[in-house]
Amino acid sequence: MNWYYAVGREARGPLDDDSFGDLIRAGTVAPDTLIWNETLAGWLPLRSLDRSKSADFAPEDPPPAASAAVPPESIEEFPTAAPASPEPERRTSQPPAARTSEKSPFRFDGRGSDLLLLYLKNLVLTLLTLGIYRFWARVAVYRWVYQHTSFHGARFDYHATGKEKFIGFLKGLLLLSPVVLLLFLLHGLLTSEGVPSELAFILCLYGFFFLMFLLRPLLLVGSLRYNLARTSWSGLRFRFDGRVKECYALYLRDLLFMILTLGFYWSWHHVKVRSFKAHHTLFGGDRFEFRGSGLEFLGLFIGGTMLCYMTFGLFIPWYIAWLTAFQIDNLWFQGKRFKSRLDGLKVLQVLLIGLVVTIGTLGIGLPWAIKNYLEMYVNTIEYTGKLDLDALKGGFDPKASAFVEGIGEAGDALEALAEFFGG
Amino acid sequence: MNRPSESPEGRREERPEERPQSWNGPVDPVLSFPAMLYDGVSPRPRSATAIVESDRLTLLIDGVQGGLDIRPEHIAGESRVRGEVHLEIRSPSDAPSGGFPSLKLVVNDAAFGRALARYLSRSDVRTGAAFRRAVGRIPYWGWLAMAVVVAPAMYFALTQGFVALHGLVSVEEEVALGDAVYQHLLRTFKVCEDAGVQNELQAMVDELAEPHSPYQIRVSVFDAKHMNALALPGGRIVIFAGLLKDSSPEGVMGVLAHEVAHVECRHTLKQILRAMGVAFFMSSMIAGGIEELELAETASEVAGTLVVLKYSRSSEAEADEIAVRKLHEDRRSVAGFIDFFERVDRKHGLGGAEKALLWLSSHPLTARRIAALRSARAGERFEPVPWRMAQEKWNELVRRCPGENDPQGKAAREEALEDPPNERREKR
Numbered sequence: 001m002n003w004y005y006a007v008g009r010e011a012r013g014p015l016d017d018d019s020f021g022d023l024i025r026a027g028t029v030a031p032d033t034l035i036w037n038e039t040l041a042g043w044l045p046l047r048s049l050d051r052s053k054s055a056d057f058a059p060e061d062p063p064p065a066a067s068a069a070v071p072p073e074s075i076e077e078f079p080t081a082a083p084a085s086p087e088p089e090r091r092t093s094q095p096p097a098a099r100t101s102e103k104s105p106f107r108f109d110g111r112g113s114d115l116l117l118l119y120l121k122n123l124v125l126t127l128l129t130l131g132i133y134r135f136w137a138r139v140a141v142y143r144w145v146y147q148h149t150s151f152h153g154a155r156f157d158y159h160a161t162g163k164e165k166f167i168g169f170l171k172g173l174l175l176l177s178p179v180v181l182l183l184f185l186l187h188g189l190l191t192s193e194g195v196p197s198e199l200a201f202i203l204c205l206y207g208f209f210f211l212m213f214l215l216r217p218l219l220l221v222g223s224l225r226y227n228l229a230r231t232s233w234s235g236l237r238f239r240f241d242g243r244v245k246e247c248y249a250l251y252l253r254d255l256l257f258m259i260l261t262l263g264f265y266w267s268w269h270h271v272k273v274r275s276f277k278a279h280h281t282l283f284g285g286d287r288f289e290f291r292g293s294g295l296e297f298l299g300l301f302i303g304g305t306m307l308c309y310m311t312f313g314l315f316i317p318w319y320i321a322w323l324t325a326f327q328i329d330n331l332w333f334q335g336k337r338f339k340s341r342l343d344g345l346k347v348l349q350v351l352l353i354g355l356v357v358t359i360g361t362l363g364i365g366l367p368w369a370i371k372n373y374l375e376m377y378v379n380t381i382e383y384t385g386k387l388d389l390d391a392l393k394g395g396f397d398p399k400a401s402a403f404v405e406g407i408g409e410a411g412d413a414l415e416a417l418a419e420f421f422g423g
Numbered sequence: 424m425n426r427p428s429e430s431p432e433g434r435r436e437e438r439p440e441e442r443p444q445s446w447n448g449p450v451d452p453v454l455s456f457p458a459m460l461y462d463g464v465s466p467r468p469r470s471a472t473a474i475v476e477s478d479r480l481t482l483l484i485d486g487v488q489g490g491l492d493i494r495p496e497h498i499a500g501e502s503r504v505r506g507e508v509h510l511e512i513r514s515p516s517d518a519p520s521g522g523f524p525s526l527k528l529v530v531n532d533a534a535f536g537r538a539l540a541r542y543l544s545r546s547d548v549r550t551g552a553a554f555r556r557a558v559g560r561i562p563y564w565g566w567l568a569m570a571v572v573v574a575p576a577m578y579f580a581l582t583q584g585f586v587a588l589h590g591l592v593s594v595e596e597e598v599a600l601g602d603a604v605y606q607h608l609l610r611t612f613k614v615c616e617d618a619g620v621q622n623e624l625q626a627m628v629d630e631l632a633e634p635h636s637p638y639q640i641r642v643s644v645f646d647a648k649h650m651n652a653l654a655l656p657g658g659r660i661v662i663f664a665g666l667l668k669d670s671s672p673e674g675v676m677g678v679l680a681h682e683v684a685h686v687e688c689r690h691t692l693k694q695i696l697r698a699m700g701v702a703f704f705m706s707s708m709i710a711g712g713i714e715e716l717e718l719a720e721t722a723s724e725v726a727g728t729l730v731v732l733k734y735s736r737s738s739e740a741e742a743d744e745i746a747v748r749k750l751h752e753d754r755r756s757v758a759g760f761i762d763f764f765e766r767v768d769r770k771h772g773l774g775g776a777e778k779a780l781l782w783l784s785s786h787p788l789t790a791r792r793i794a795a796l797r798s799a800r801a802g803e804r805f806e807p808v809p810w811r812m813a814q815e816k817w818n819e820l821v822r823r824c825p826g827e828n829d830p831q832g833k834a835a836r837e838e839a840l841e842d843p844p845n846e847r848r849e850k851r
């Protein structure tokens with residue numbers, strides 16, 4: 001049989017069985033090397049050959065079980081839903097969690113120069129499209145942050161698209177437009193009844209604010225559902241399964257408690273919302289949990305703000321570290337908690353350097369300052385356990401859409417517009 | 424499988440026995456890259472090999488029979504993450520719900536990116552693909568150069584464009600806007616209703632207004648100590664009683680000429696529109712995911728305000744120029760106007776510190792304005808006509824609007840004396 005093998009972009013051969021076998025034994029033709037003979041439909045790596053065939057050459061490292069290569073089908077069938085091999089090949093795949101390291105399993109490796117490029121590109125395109133590109137721009141920055149954040153060597157990713165978000169925004173605008181029209185009519189009615197025009201405007205504006213306030217639980221759930229369905233780690237998508245009804249129940253009950261406690265319940269509400277978000281965030285089928293207490297948060301808030309006032313703001317970096325620790329240390333996954341090693345001195349250092357660099361370079365250094373802050377934040381998060389990869393099963397929420405988030409975006413845009421004219 | 428790009432030598436479909444005997448290995452360049460495939464089901468990536476030919480991209484997955492032929496329309500996204508090339512591959516549209524939206528292929532080799540670009544440039548015939556590729560090829564310095572050109576150009580286009588929108592606002596709408604502001608002011612200030620003062624000021628304004636002006640200019644005196652006047656859009660001019668005190672009729676006429684110029688040039692309306700353009704530009708400058716940063720927001724607001732104030736100063740200078748022309752047309756001297764400014768300067772002058780405030784002031788500094796007016800005064804080649812009312816009668820008249828009322832309280836009054844009020848719409 002005449003054998004050919006590829007070296008870079010060049011084909012070598014033909015070779016007979018014996019000399020080809022020699023090359024394999026010598027390692028010149030490695031398991032990854034592309035080979036071809038008359039019986040094969042196309043170029044294939046050596047390892048994908050049938051064991052019986054390749055056994056003829058007795059390679060030192062027999063390729064994994066795989067049947068003879070068949071002509072590739074047109075790819076209407078992706079091997080996604082049902083992988084053909086029953087167990088993952090440990091030899092060839094690199095399990096992300098295998099790496100043990102004393103350092104934080106989280107790592108941020110984005111570069112300031114890349115962020116500056118992204119910013120320049122976003123700036124040019126946003127200006128040239130009169131602002132429409134900002135949906136794409138935001139997605140690009142989020143994606144940059146996620147893709148440069150890794151956990152145990154595997155990267156996160158953000159899969160939303162600007163198109164999705166823009167369409168969501170347009171739909172949201174369409175949904176809110178009857179409301180805006182109604183408020184316009186109301187404004188006309190009020191002024192004709194003798195209410196001063198300005199007062200009528202304020203009434204209508206506050207009516208709109210109130211409506212957006214009422215929509216908040218819906219927007220929270222919708223936005224989380226969409227964005228988590230578009231977030232992945234190591235290819236596995238996150239998922240949010242909180243219900244709008246449950247979120248409204250939470251907000252209404254907390255509103256009542258807040259009125260009864262003259263606002264002191266706010267701290268418990270903050271923690272409850274966090275727990276709600278975490279509990280309904282699934283990864284690979286497992287839930288996150290947030291186990292902070294409202295009392296602890298209240299103490300932290302009061303102590304932190306008092307110290308900030310007493311030290312004329314010098315305490316702010318330490319307060320940031322406290323808040324981060326509260327958020328991270330109370331987060332659990334697979335029965336193990338996360339931990340933040342952030343300390344105030346480091347925050348102070350990064351903030352000060354960032355400020356000096358940004359001002360000194362008239363803003364050009366801002367991407368580096370942002371990069372340093374992200375690096376500091378991400379690289380100090382620890383996970384106290386070992387992730388059980390085998391327990392994780394991927395899933396995707398096909399119904400998550402950008403529509404609800406778009407309502408919020410449209411509401412924000414309308415509010416900004418109204419505030420501009422009102423103020 | 425029928426692809427237009429299928430070459431006649433397409434090896435995969437050809438039966439081996441049909442191959443000519445002289446054939447000696449592959450014709451097309453072939454590159455293979457070890458890759459990792461994230462399938463969305465398991466967190467463990469699979470090993471794979473990506474084979475790139477000039478018109479074909481094939482993915483061989485360990486443990487899976489056959490190869491995947493990846494066509495350009497399957498590629499949902501491509502990004503570079505440090506040295507890695509990340510390719511998001513779309514699942515077929517008929518995937519059952521609950522299926523996985525995408526596969527991710529990661530190749531840690533920049534050469535794969537180049538090979539992929541060659542493959543796509545040959546095979547991707549979708550509309551917009553060439554454009555997207557061209558945008559993708561723009562280098563770092565290209566974006567930098569574009570930002571340097573586009574940002575000032577768009578700044579100019581946006582501010583000028585927004586100001587040009589004033590043509591869409593009718594005089595009636597402008598009057599309605601001015602009335603709304605006036606109603607708002609009435610909540611704080613009391614009008615001095617004296618008919619004698621009103622008539623005298625109205626007579627000055629009627630003389631100063633352009634003969635065919637669409638604006639009906641009305642003057643009101645507010646009973647407050649401020650030494651200031653403002654022109655509202657649509658033709659309302661407000662004079663604070665503090666300005667009338669110890670004034671000459673010619674000085675007040677100069678101020679009114681300035682305010683009438685503001686009205687006729689639609690300065691307030693243009694300024695509101697310009698502020699919108701600046702705000703829009705600034706929001707674009709900080710767009711792109713960094714808008715959530717409060718620092719960026721504050722910086723843009725400060726910069727925006729400075730820009731608006733700079734334009735505000737230039738419209739003040741323009742109004743001064745027109746005021747001089749108006750006065751000269753009626754053979755009135757600008758001397759009274761100069762006296763008025765000198766009085767303001769004595770009261771509010773900040774000396775050296777004033778220079779530092781140049782950028783923060785909505786009005787060109789009085790010294791500069793006085794200098795400009797003095798040179799206009801020097802050019803007066805006519806016998807100036809004084810106002811019809813003599814100074815003594817004028818003093819008597821303006822005493823009817825003493826400006827004793829100060830609705831903003833003692834503290835505010837003292838502050839007003841220390842600092843000229845610097846509200847955006849106030850025109851001295």
